[in-house]
Amino acid sequence: MTLRPDLKLIAAMVPEGARVLDLGCGDGALLAWLAEHRGVRGYGIEIDEDQITRCIDRGVSVLERDIDEGLSDFPTDGFDVVVMAETLQAVRKPGTVLEHMLRIAPRSIVTFPNFGHWRCRLELASAGRMPIARHLPHAWHDTPNIHLCTFADFEALCAARSLTIYDRKVVNAHYESTWAMNHWPNLFGTIAVYGLSRPGA
Amino acid sequence: MAEAAPSDHHSVGLVTAESADFSGPFPLASGESLPAYTLVYECYGALNADRSNALLVCHALSGHHHAAGYYDLEDPKPGWWDTAIGPGKAIDTNRFFVVALNNLGGCHGSTGPTSTNPATGRPYGPDFPTVTVPDWVNAQAALADRLGIERWAAVVGGSLGGMQALQWALSYPDRVGATVAIASTPRLSAQNIAFNEIARQAITADPDFREGRYLDAGVVPTAGLRLARMLGHVTYQSDDGLREKFGRAVRTGDLDILQDVQFQVESYLQYQGKSFSRRFDANTYLLMTRALDYFDPARAYGDDLVATFAAMKAKLLFISFTTDWRFPSARSREMALAALRAGREVSYVDVDAAQGHDAFLLPVPRYLEVLGTYLRGLEPNP
Numbered sequence: 001m002t003l004r005p006d007l008k009l010i011a012a013m014v015p016e017g018a019r020v021l022d023l024g025c026g027d028g029a030l031l032a033w034l035a036e037h038r039g040v041r042g043y044g045i046e047i048d049e050d051q052i053t054r055c056i057d058r059g060v061s062v063l064e065r066d067i068d069e070g071l072s073d074f075p076t077d078g079f080d081v082v083v084m085a086e087t088l089q090a091v092r093k094p095g096t097v098l099e100h101m102l103r104i105a106p107r108s109i110v111t112f113p114n115f116g117h118w119r120c121r122l123e124l125a126s127a128g129r130m131p132i133a134r135h136l137p138h139a140w141h142d143t144p145n146i147h148l149c150t151f152a153d154f155e156a157l158c159a160a161r162s163l164t165i166y167d168r169k170v171v172n173a174h175y176e177s178t179w180a181m182n183h184w185p186n187l188f189g190t191i192a193v194y195g196l197s198r199p200g201a
Numbered sequence: 202m203a204e205a206a207p208s209d210h211h212s213v214g215l216v217t218a219e220s221a222d223f224s225g226p227f228p229l230a231s232g233e234s235l236p237a238y239t240l241v242y243e244c245y246g247a248l249n250a251d252r253s254n255a256l257l258v259c260h261a262l263s264g265h266h267h268a269a270g271y272y273d274l275e276d277p278k279p280g281w282w283d284t285a286i287g288p289g290k291a292i293d294t295n296r297f298f299v300v301a302l303n304n305l306g307g308c309h310g311s312t313g314p315t316s317t318n319p320a321t322g323r324p325y326g327p328d329f330p331t332v333t334v335p336d337w338v339n340a341q342a343a344l345a346d347r348l349g350i351e352r353w354a355a356v357v358g359g360s361l362g363g364m365q366a367l368q369w370a371l372s373y374p375d376r377v378g379a380t381v382a383i384a385s386t387p388r389l390s391a392q393n394i395a396f397n398e399i400a401r402q403a404i405t406a407d408p409d410f411r412e413g414r415y416l417d418a419g420v421v422p423t424a425g426l427r428l429a430r431m432l433g434h435v436t437y438q439s440d441d442g443l444r445e446k447f448g449r450a451v452r453t454g455d456l457d458i459l460q461d462v463q464f465q466v467e468s469y470l471q472y473q474g475k476s477f478s479r480r481f482d483a484n485t486y487l488l489m490t491r492a493l494d495y496f497d498p499a500r501a502y503g504d505d506l507v508a509t510f511a512a513m514k515a516k517l518l519f520i521s522f523t524t525d526w527r528f529p530s531a532r533s534r535e536m537a538l539a540a541l542r543a544g545r546e547v548s549y550v551d552v553d554a555a556q557g558h559d560a561f562l563l564p565v566p567r568y569l570e571v572l573g574t575y576l577r578g579l580e581p582n583p
Contacts, residue, residue, distance in 0.1 A: 043541055049567060056518075056548055056574045063537055063549045075542055 003033045005175030009193045010083055010109050013167065014038060018080035021104060023067055023097070024087030027051050028060030035060075068092045071100040079105040086191075088112045088154075089145040095157055098196070102163060108196040114170075116150025116186045134173040135190040151186045158196065167195030211287045212279065213245040213294055216270035220310065221347050227340070233330035236319055240344050241310030242266045242302035245286060246294035248350075255350040256297040256576075257341060258282065259358030259365035262433070262489050263481060265309035268301035269294075284564040291573035297354065304365075305340045306332045306488045314484030315416065326484055327413025334361075334496045338368045342376070352376045354579050356515075357572075359383040359561035360528065361489070364496045367536075370513040371498055377515040379579055381572065384525050384561040386532040387506055387539075388497040393527065396436055397490040400429035404483050413484055422483045427474035429486060434473050439524035439557030506539035516546035518575050520561075520568060523551060527558040548575070 003011060007030045014020060017039045022031050025044025028051075034040035044062040046052050055062035068091055082101040089112050091097050101108040113135040114120075123131040130140040138145060149157075151170070158165055170181045170189035181188035220241045226234040243266050248255060258268050260281070269286035271279055286292045286299055303311040306329060314329040321328075345353070356366040356377050363385025370380045389397070404410060407425030411418050435443075447466040454462035502508040510517075517540050521533035530551045537549030552568045554560040560568065 041544070043547075052550060053567075053571060053574055056550075056571060057578065059578050061541075061546050061548050063534075063541065063547070064551045065534070065549075073538055078542060 004029060006085060006111060006171075006191060006193070007033070009169055009171065009175065010085060010111065011038070013109050013193070013195055014040060014081055014083070016040075019078075019105075021045070021074070021079045021082045023071075023082060023084040023101070024090075025051075025055065025060070025062060025083075026085075028055035028058050028062060030083065030085065031055075031060045032058045067097060071097065071104065074100070074104045076103050077105070080107065081105050082108045083110075084108070085111045086113070089147050089149065091147065094147050094149075095161055098157070098163060099161060102196060102198050106198055107166075110194045110196060111191060112149070112154065113145075113191055114151050114186065114189050115148040116152060117190050118187050121187075133190070151189060151192050154192075154194070158194075162199035164197045164199065165194055166197045167193075169193040211289050212283065213270035213287050215273065216243050216245065216267070216280070217272070218243050218266055218310065221344060223340075223343055223347075227343075229330050229336045230333040231331040235305070235312065235330065238305060238312035238340070239310070239316075240302050240305070240312075240340060242300060242344060243268065243270075243280075244348075245269055245299040245301075246297055248298040248348075252350055253352070253354060254297050255345075255348075255353050256292060256299050257345070257353050257356045257366075257369070258286065258292070258299060258301040259337075259341070259356065259362035260301065260304065261358070261360040261362045262486075262493070263477070264362065265307060266301050266303040266311075267309070269299070282562065284562070285569060285572065291569040292357065292576060293573065297576070300344070300348065300350075302341065302344060304332075304337045306485060306492075308482035308485040313482065314413075314488065315482050324416045326416055329484060329488065331491060331495075332488060333492055334364050334368045334498075335372055337365055337492070338372050341365070341369070342373055345376070353378065355379040355381055355576060357381040357383075357576075358385070360385060360558065361493055361496075364493075368496075368498060370515040370517070371509065374512065374514040377513075379518065379575075380513070380515045381518045381520070381575065382533070382536070383520045383568075383572075384522055384528050384533075384558055385519070385536075386528040387499060387509075387536050389494055394494050396432065397494055400432050401487055401490060403428035403432065404486060407483075410483060413487075415483065421478070423475075423478040426478035426481060426483050426486065427471075430477040430481075431470045431474040434470060436527045437558040439526065439555060441524055441555045442557050442559075445555060506536065507542045510536075510540040510543035510545050513543075513545060517548070518572075519547070519549040520571060521549075521551050522554045522557065522560040522565075522568070524555055525558045525560065 020040050020042035022044045025046050031042040082105045088094050120131040170185040170192045173190045222239050225236045228234045267280040268282045269280040288295045303309040306313045314325045318325040356369040358366045363382030366380045366382050369377045404425035407422035409420040410422040450465040452463045452465045452468045499506045499509045519533040519537045521530040540547035550571045554565045
């Protein structure tokens with residue numbers, strides 16, 4: 001089984017044998033891969049009915065629930081890593097979710113699309129329209145993404161909540177890293193994978 | 202709901218009930234014991250060579266061993282879970298050897314209050330000992346031994362049947378591969394027990410109940426049973442479901458002059474109560490509702506549900522229905538999270554269905570798809 005490129009980036013950050021909670025786990029591809037290749041014991045949280053069935057079909061443990069209904073009943077330090085791929089921008093309270101993630105596990109891995117990419121800036125500045133791009137494919141009125149942000153916005157939130165960024169990988173829509181995005185990530189990066197740890201950690 | 206004809210190639214077709222006699226004494230949780238007992242059961246599908254494809258179906262309050270198929274060509278109705286059991290269905294008899302039985306204390310052929318008490322030569326009636334979910338599971342284990350089944354690939358049940366599935370994983374952790382508990386709960390709420398008590402009072406207050414010795418007197422407390430079933434039936438349905446089915450439609454009478462008015466829902470409930478009272482034993486109803494009330498596996502683990510699931514080995518699937526207010530989604534969700542915390546392999550699905558608690562018996566597409574997908578993924582015995 002080959003892993004989607006963005007999930008590959010995440011998988012590289014998950015230690016062998018870790019206990020993993022995947023918020024918005026989709027079809028369970030990451031957890032299935034981690035179980036097979038890294039001896040990871042994982043659980044997915046998902047809300048989409050068809051995706052849940054796909055998880056069950058591939059033998060991934062999945063719990064149907066809405067992240068927006070809260071995570072307070074998940075145990076503190078119940079996991080080693082909490083993953084949230086391409087889901088942060090769709091939750092109602094991203095800051096609260098991030099805090100819960102770092103309560104549930106000492107480390108979190110978060111990915112989201114960059115609204116600060118130069119194409120987004122250009123489209124808004126020149127055409128005066130909300131941008132639609134490969135990494136942001138939805139029209140403004142029909143998008144699950146209710147909290148779009150730029151890398152700079154996200155890092156400001158982490159700073160405000162004293163969440164430590166211990167790792168950051170910035171890639172383009174093809175999940176490749178280039179010289180330009182290493183120097184000006186918020187302008188040239190389309191997707192970022194952040195590794196977060198607890199305040200002071 | 203359209204029922205499949207025996208010619209339907211997704212039906213298990215014609216089936217026969219079998220029975221197994223066991224010599225006692227069979228010890229019960231209450232401290233009493235049964236001198237001997239009989240269990241009636243049905244099997245669908247074929248047991249494979251290494252006996253690793255056996256699946257046990259546990260019935261709910263009013264269920265029994267006839268879970269699928271037909272008894273003869275004139276049989277108007279298939280078994281109670283025919284929507285789920287059959288070739289190519291969610292519980293696929295091409296794949297699994299399915300066993301369904303009537304529990305101890307039942308009134309469909311297994312030893313129960315209507316059976317003859319060897320000590321007196323008369324029906325047990327109210328003298329039939331209290332049985333619990335763990336007792337049922339012990340009797341089911343004896344049947345498994347008799348059938349040469351060391352380990353179930355899965356134990357599956359809805360409502361009270363789901364409780365038995367959970368109890369299996371606790372009582373016999375090495376004998377269950379997967380536990381599927383549908384529309385179930387780890388314990389009854391005070392409201393659940395309250396409804397059960399009203400049902401029991403309806404039965405015991407019937408003058409024909411005769412302190413449970415109605416069979417000796419040649420009568421049946423049908424009025425009480427009818428009421429108990431009507432009450433139960435309302436709790437199995439959702440408000441939305443009843444509204445969709447009946448609304449405020451009037452069956453007879455005239456709402457303008459308020460004379461002899463009977464709403465559709467009234468006649469429906471009366472029909473349900475009446476047909477139930479003809480085929481169900483009152484003492485069994487009391488015994489089964491008590492078994493529901495007493496079920497509380499976490500009690501032995503300091504009321505800690507996480508510790509309870511930690512004592513199991515089986516992987517688990519929980520399914521709930523959004524409009525079920527008898528055993529609401531929150532209960533399944535609570536169990537799923539406790540199982541997760543205990544490190545069990547666990548999945549939980551909350552199916553959007555209008556039919557309330559009864560949805561577990563109905564052909565709700567997503568529910569059957571999830572159940573079928575899960576069971577297809579089970580590995581045979583190692």
